[in-house]
């Protein structure tokens with residue numbers, strides 16, 4: 001496949017020279033944009049939205065059109081592959097995902113089927129559609145949830161403040177929990193590879209809830225299945241892999257053994273420290289506190305420049321938030337951040 005015209009993101013990952021720091025934002029295809037909300041209304045339910053290739057392609061490319069970001073993340077969700085794997089869910093207004101039949105006891109793990117990628121063919125179509133409609137202007141990022149984060153949803157049944165049920169299950173049935181993680185890992189290899197074959201230039205693994213684990217538990221449970229996914233993908237392709245963990249400060253030393261090309265970190269750790277540990281072997285993505293975007297423009301500018309200065313002029317940094325944009329953020333401020341980073345990082 002033809003390489004993207006703006007390939008700053010891919011060069012940053014390879015630590016090759018860059019004219020400026022690339023930027024994209026987690027949850028950039030979302031409700032803070034009125035244009036997104038219009039598409040969402042057209043689609044009705046969120047599920048009908050991400051399964052509608054035409055609308056999902058539109059949603060994916062909105063951030064490029066309105067913010068001028070340096071990469072597109074496809075519009076989908078980390079839970080998408082779980083439905084054909086036997087775990088159905090719905091997105092409830094104001095609540096997020098709710099599973100029909102969460103895992104309650106170890107036998108329930110047997111209900112998990114391996115993913116048949118033909119059942120998520122729409123995800124591949126979305127990637128192809130994005131590449132076509134942007135005429136390869138910028139790289140396209142595919143993604144999946146990490147095994148621990150997905151398992152946490154499947155047991156908890158919904159988003160949680162403390163993941164009490166999921167972690168209790170993990171403590172009571174550690175071996176069965178590991179089996180679940182391992183099964184998920186095998187299907188995620190197929191899922192990410194399918195996205196890469198469909199035209200994704202990079203893939204990101206979201207471990208949004210691993211930060212609820214102690215360092216020992218992270219090392220024992222969350223890390224091995226991610227290592228497996230990365231190792232197996234690396235046997236098939238050299239497409240870059242970005243590994244995001246929310247709440248990584250306590251176990252950064254473990255996370256950075258996953259084998260990813262890029263480590264994406266939240267704001268609760270100094271990017272300078274992360275750089276010292278991983279660069280130049282790996283690249284780093286992050287790490288602005290998303291809440292900064294609610295502050296005045298001068299603050300946004302200062303905080304963004306601080307991160308750029310901490311990293312310095314080396315390649316290898318992808319600017320992003322430490323977690324996703326929120327629905328009530330001001331689109332103009334988001335756009336301002338993109339501009340500040342693109343202008344303020346010129347080499």
Ligand SMILES: Cc1c2[nH]c(c1CCC(=O)O)Cc1[nH]c(c(CCC(=O)O)c1C)Cc1[nH]c(c(CCC(=O)O)c1C)Cc1[nH]c(c(C)c1CCC(=O)O)C2
Nearest residue numbers: 026027028029030046073074075076077078096206208324
């Ligand atoms: C944990 C998680 C989920 N989904 C995702 C994660 C990992 C990242 C993170 O930690 O935030 C990942 C995700 N979800 C979505 C994307 C699309 C691409 C992007 O713009 O980043 C991505 C990469 C769209 C979405 N996924 C969801 C929306 C909102 C749907 C809507 O009402 O329009 C979007 C745009 C729904 C969703 N999906 C999920 C939740 C908890 C919710 C409801 C909470 C919320 O409303 O924000 C699970």
